[in-house]
Amino acid sequence: MNDSPETCSLPGESKAPLQKTDFFKVSGMGCAACAARIEKILRHAPGVFEASVNFAAQKLKVTYDPQKISPEDIAALVKKEGYELIAPRAQRETALVTISGMSCAACAARVEKALSKIPGVFEASVNLASAKARIIYDPGLTGPPRFREAIEKEGYRLLELGPRPETLLASSEAERLSELKRRLLVAWSLGPLIFFLSMEKVFPVVSQIPPDLRRVILFVLTCPVEFYAGWEFLKGAFEGLRHRRTDMNTLVSLGTLSAFFYSAVVTFWPKPFVSAGLPLHVYYDSAAMIIAFVLLGRYLETRARGRATEAVRKLLSLTPAMARVIREGQEVEIPAEALLPGDLVLVRPGERLPADGVIIEGETAIDESMLTGESLPVEKAPGAKVIGGTLNLYGAFRFRVEKVGQETTLATIARLVEEAQGSKARIQRLADKVAGIFVPIVLSIAALTLAVWLLLGPEPRLTNALLSFVSVLVIACPCAMGLATPAAVMVGTGRAAETGILVKNALALEEGARVRVCLFDKTGTLTRGRPEVRGIFPAEGQMAEELLRLAAALEVHSEHPLSKAIVEAARGLELPKVQNVSAYPGQGLAGDLKGHRLLVGKPDWVGKRAPVPQILQEKMTSEAASGRTVILVALRDEVLGFLTIADTLRPEAKEVVRELKELGLKVMMITGDNQPTAAAIARELALDDFLAEVMPQAKAEKVRELQKEGLSIMMVGDGINDAPALAQADLGVALSSGTDIALESADVALMREDLRLVPQTISLCRATLRIIKQNLFWAFGYNILAIPLAAGLFYPLFGWRLNPMVAAAAMAMSSVSVVANALRLKKIAIH
Incomplete structure (x- = not known):
């Protein structure tokens, strides 16, 4: 009779499984086998839906039913295996932290590492594109003051703490762009002039200025560019040096200062160079134009990043x-x-x-x-x-x-979108690992480049060595690498929210692109969830009205949709009083009527307690084969007849199944209905397969069985009754009314009850993952190709070299191109 876990609301009856996720610190693990052992023990424990152990972080994540097992029980099970758990003191909380001062992927990786080391922090992820950190922590062990301390210890500044969707980053964007404009004005007013005065071979008129005077003029013009326009790079590099770290600021500052100070020495102390027979070349143009191009790239990147977060700001501006x-x-x-x-x-x-x-x-x-x-x-x-x-x-x-305030649907959605934008996709791990060691490797390559050019390069060796050294430093900035994934996640989640799809985290976007099986719950998902009584079939000698009246007298005690349909059909009839009502989840109801046992429920359940006449059995088989749910009624161990109930399919259901198949997915249905009823619906919708007569508590196990076959599963349900199955699936999608956003178990909530959002979700996830892969390909490919070119690896064979100014322009445009590519998600059609 029942198609969902939440069968009835009678006292003492079995309720839908609750779901809670907790994180624990684990001590005593010596190797990965220990982690696997803990996972195996917990996954077989009653009430535990999922358990995963991170050996490196010494942490356990477990999803369980708190009605069946407690944190203390979990700790006891693990202790039997010889390990210790530190149980959470309180329910985990999430903080969104906005950080200033991060300039590249190395910065984000460093902040993330510092936050993850704080005792009581279960998970920390930093999104360079939004300049936010998402921290899941135990408020009994740590809190915002400790986050601030850790961030500032690394040399960055914390702008905001708390779950509020409004951020200082968003409100200060205008100020940030205004500051960049002022510095750009200086850089681009003086930079081209410096370039012009440095190109006497290209512009003969320049050679009319005495060389000594021209070098002094170039020094004076370059000083504002280097020490005002480029101040944020210098300041960032100094902070990095003070905190013993390297990042983009280190590379840009080292490159421009090398060119600037070498040129300054040539300008004011030329004798050693003349004595050594070296030409008096200066590279003020390289220093100035590097800063000008990098600043331009940062300005364009900041504007593009602002566009990426406008979905949240649009929502917040509506109140x-x-x-x-x-x-x-x-x-x-x-x-x-x-x-x-x-x-x-x-x-x-x-x-x-x-x-x-x-x-x-x-x-x-x-x-x-x-x-x-x-x-x-x-x-x-x-x-x-x-x-x-x-x-x-x-x-x-x-x-x-x-x-x-923050309890409204609007604020909740904005907060969830921001949290999703601050989360991290699995595919980003490679970029994070590379970013963590990238800058030191680049510095080593630059030093090696300088040495090789000085020892083996053609004359003028010092000039060639310096230009190659600066080019390597400037072109190798890992900004594009750090922005590749988070920029796409930001735009993808924002686009989803505008479409009516609320994505919980970046991992959901990635999993959505990889699912191959779509498993639909039936009641309330493929159907409207408002079943109606379609037929009343009394046994011989019984009256149809009396049959309906007795069934409604018992079903009035239940909140199940099928029960409500029977009660609604009996509206206006006088119902007898039934006592001692008991609910049997997934089977039916039983109660006492004037001292006799009254049963209403599934045919196989009632039939075990009262024999079904052959003529009724044949009618029930026929009705079930037509897709109707059969409800049998019995009193005094005698079958009185049966009712048929049908739930109409959603009008868009067939179209959605067809679209999902066109996307290459296998489409299945899971239901508590009997085989004939489920088969009739499967035929009507042209489903690939179906699972019938599945009890509510068994749905998660069925999903698990499909996953063991190597299938990636998307479960679509109502977000409440199907909580365990939604949590178990690789991607859980919950239908929502828009005011009741059920995200505790689902990864994605559809903000209107329209199944057409399901294929749109898949299309959006695939488009986002495709953009991420493109970004990572170009970010890695850019550095793999650019660094050897800048170092002069192709010079002996082809005479190819890279001017530092060109390197700066290429580096700046690489970051802008990554964000611009991510912004294409705002325009990509999703069907």
Whole structure:
């Protein structure tokens, strides 16, 4: 009878499995085999859905049902194997931290490492593109002050702490761009002039200026570029030196200062060079134009990164600043942030709602497209829920405030999108590992380049060596490598939110691109979830109305959709009183009626307790074969007849199945219905396969069995009743009403009940992963090709060399191109 875990709401009945995820510190592990042993023990423990051990971090992540097993029980199981767990003191919390001062992937990797080392921090991931860190921690062991200390110890500055979706980074973008513009103005006003004065062979008019005077003029012009326009590089390099770290600032500063100070020595102390027979070349143009190009790249990158996060800012900007409330019978206008739950708010046509609530008076239509992606307005009447930030199209109404501030749907979505943008995809690990050691390797290559050119290079050796040294330092900046994945994740999650798809983390985007099987729950997912009684078949000598009346008398005690359908069909009938009601999840209900046992439920369950007449058995088989659910009714161990219930398919279900197949997915259904009913639906939808008669608690195990076959599974359900299966699947997708976002178990929530968002989710995930791979390919490929070219590896064969100015322009454009490629996700069509 039941197709979902949440069968009834009777006292003492079995409820849907709850799900909780905790992190533990593990001590006593000596090798990877220890970690595997712990995982095996816990995965077989009752109530544990999943367990994974990170041997390197000495941490355990376990997802379990707190009604069946406690953290203390988990610790005891592990202790029996000879290991110790430090149980969490409190439920884990998530902090979003905005950081300034990070300039490249090496910076992000360093901050992430520092945060991960803090006792009580379970997980830390740093997104260079958004300049945010997402920290999952135990508030009983650590907290924001410790995060600030760790970040500042590394030489960076913490701008903001807390779960608020608003960030100082977003609010300070204008100031940051303004500062970059001022420095760009200096660099690009003087840089081209310095370049012009340095090219006497290209511009003969320059040679009319005496060489000594021209070198002094170039020194004077370059000083503002080097020490004002390039100050943030110098400052960053100094901070890095003070904290014994290297990053992009180190490379740029070392390269430009080498060129600048070499030129300054030639300008003011030329005698040693003349005595050695060396030409008096200066490289002020290289120093100035490197800074000009790198600054231009950083400016363009900052603007592009701002576009990548505009989805969140758009959401947050929708909440009006003021609200019109009714206080003591008077209409008063107050700041929206001053609203309290219970306040009565008046909304007029054309106004946006300041908070979440329930309509008390009036009817209207509301545009909810900013949350759901659905362009059609939604009709609202008294009793309907409304969402803050949505637009009232016509009709004034009053609503009672239920959620304000950070509790509203709008703020929750913005926070979840920000958390997703701060998370890290699995594919990024390689880039992180490379970034962590990249700058020291580049410095070594640059030093080797300098030595080889000085020893073996053609004359003028010092000049050639210096130019190659600077080119290697400048072109090898790992910015593009660090931005490749996070930029795509930011844009992808933002695009998803605008479409009505709420992605929980970057891993979900990656898993969504790799799924090969789509497993749909039936009730409320493929169907509308509002079944109706379609037929009443009394046994010989019984009355149809009496049969319905008895069934409803028992089903009135249940909240299951099938129970509600029976009760609704019996509306207007007088129902007898049933006592001692018991619920049997996935089977049916039983109770006492005037001293006799009344049973209502699945045919095989009721049939074991009361014989079914042959004529009824044949009718039941026929009805079940047509796709209807059969509910058998028995009293005094005698079958009185049966009811048939059917749940209509969603109108878009067939189209969605076809689109998923076109995307190359195998489409299946999992249901608690009997085989004939499930088979009828599978035929109608042209499904590849189905799993029938699966009890709610067994759905997760079925998903696990499919995964053992090497299949990557996407489970689509209602987000509440299918929690264990959603958590077990590689990608869990929950249908949501838009106001009840069930993300505890699912990786993705669809903000409107429209199955067409499912194939769109797959398309978006694939597009995002494709962009990430493109970015990583070009980022790695750029450095693999550019560093040997800059070092002069191709000079002996082809005479190819790289001017430092060209190197600076190429490096700047590589970062911009990565972000620009990620921004293509905003325009890519998803179907």
